[in-house]
Amino acid sequence: MEGTHGLSKGTIDALKALFVILAFIAVVLRLVANWKYNRKLLVDDYISISAIPFLISVAVLSDLAGNGFHDPDSSPYRIAQLAVSISVFTPLALWTCKAPILFLYIRLFGVKKWLRITSYVTLGFTAAVYASGIIAIPPACTPHTTNLSDAFIDGCQTRTRMINVYLGGTSVFADVIILVLPMPVVFGLKLLIRSRIGLVFLFLSGLFAIGASVISLVFKAVSLTSPTTSLALSILATITECSVALIVGCVPSLRVLWSKILKPSVKSSRGLTTTDPTGNRTNRGTSHYMVVGEGTDRKPPGSNAALVVSTEVHTSTSTVADYQQQQQQQQNQGPQQVYGQPYYGRPSDGPFGEVQPPFGVYTEAYALQTRHQGVWGR
Structure with a gap:
């Protein structure tokens, strides 16, 4: 098959490989995101895993089939065998690629009964x-x-x-x-501008998938009325x-990977190297997380309780004796006033004027009431 509707066989194979690699x-x-953040995989994760081998099988088998029964380089017996295999893997690929999105809807918007049932x-x-x-x-194409015969073909x-x-x-x-399906719920939420822009791009990618299926x-x-029509482009569109x-179904997890895992790591790695009055060099990094419980739609509509955790990681060249001496001086000075309450914590002479502990991780957590932002949160 030299070319198909202006596209060479090499171009079609390259496009199929590109989309399969992107999906993979x-x-x-x-x-990676779901395991690192949730420490478990959900049903839609396993379905997404199974979609990859089905997708690869369709791409490889369609390449082997060439131009089908009209390919002079392939025997009808071999083409019939490939037709049976493609007829099995294509529906499996279609369902396993689309199902994770619906399972995602059920998990995110499951409190809406009509959406869950649909x-x-x-x-x-x-x-x-x-x-x-x-x-x-298979009953019509399995060669015995x-x-x-021509009738069989x-x-x-x-x-x-x-x-x-x-x-x-x-x-x-x-x-x-x-x-x-999710439009009535999603566009009814009070979202930040950047969240709305992200949703627009997400739905545009959905339109692209619809265009490919059309x-x-x-x-x-066309192949019904023109038997000589090659299905190579049809299979390319299906892939x-x-x-x-499959990629659209992975977008929420990719967002978690960036905002909850990669972005805090990048911020932490950009620690400030400072020198305290004693000449000790200190690396200081801070990461901020917002942890919101699952099923936020189930919470009272007025507000949504969230927990903000600020974690500071310190590594210092100061000795344990230096740090203990600093703590003793702090105790002699008495408690400090923080928000009108006595506080016996770390000194308040600023992040660059204190002697840091040799190695330490400080975690400060406080409850925060935020206005209900809907499923996507803030």
């Missing part, structure tokens, strides 16, 4: 449709002899094209549901659709 990277980062119904409906597609093609092609249109229409329907459906529909859906 997104899933790996998703797993998500479960969509999961069940798409699973049933894709399962029927897996069952329908190497010498395939025609029957396999007809069944495959019809099922492809059937599955393609379901994919478009599922993508539209996934895009529209293009795939168009090529599949693009699956990859984008």
Whole structure:
């Protein structure tokens, strides 16, 4: 197959590989974020993991199939075997790429009964449709002899094209549901401007996935009236659709990876190196975290309790004796007044005028009442 609608085989293979690699990277980062932050993986994490081998299988098998039964370099027997394999892995890839988004909706917006029910119904409906597609093609395309008749080849092609249109229409329907379903809840939240901008880009990527599924459906529909139409671009669009859906489902975890793990680490690594009056050099780093309990929609609408933790990590060249001497001087001076209350903590002569402990980690936590910001929080 030299070219397909202006795209060479090498270009199509490169695009398929690109989208699969991007999806793989997104899933790996998703797993890293969820494991480091939650210390556990959820059901949608495991589904995302299973989507990668299915996606790779579709890409590899479609490349081996070439131009299908119209490929002069492939035997009909081999093409029939590949058609059966592709008919199994494609529905599995479609469902496992889209399902994590619906499970994410259930976890985030599950308190909305209508949204939870709609998500479960969509999961069940798409699973049933894709399962029927897996069952329908093998009986018509499984070769029982190497010498395939023209009637067998025609029957396999007809069944495959019809099922492809059937599955393609379901994919478009599922993508539209996934895009529209959370809109009433999300746009009803009082979000920061940057959060709104992030949601806009997220929904635009959802539109891109819908566009890919529509293009795939168009090529599949054209193949019904034009049997010589190559399905290479249709499979490329399907892989693009699956990859984008998988990446979109990983976006919340990628946000956690940056805001809760990478960003605080970067801030901590930018510690200030200072010299106290005794000539000791001190590295000082500070990380700030906001920990909000799960299911914020379940809390009273007036306010939302959060815990802000400020962690300061110190490493110093001062000796233990220096630090103990400083503590003794502090006790002789008596308590300090902090917010009108006696405080026996660290000296108040500023972060650069005290003798730091040789090695230490200080953690200060205080409860904070913030206005309810919705599921996405602040």
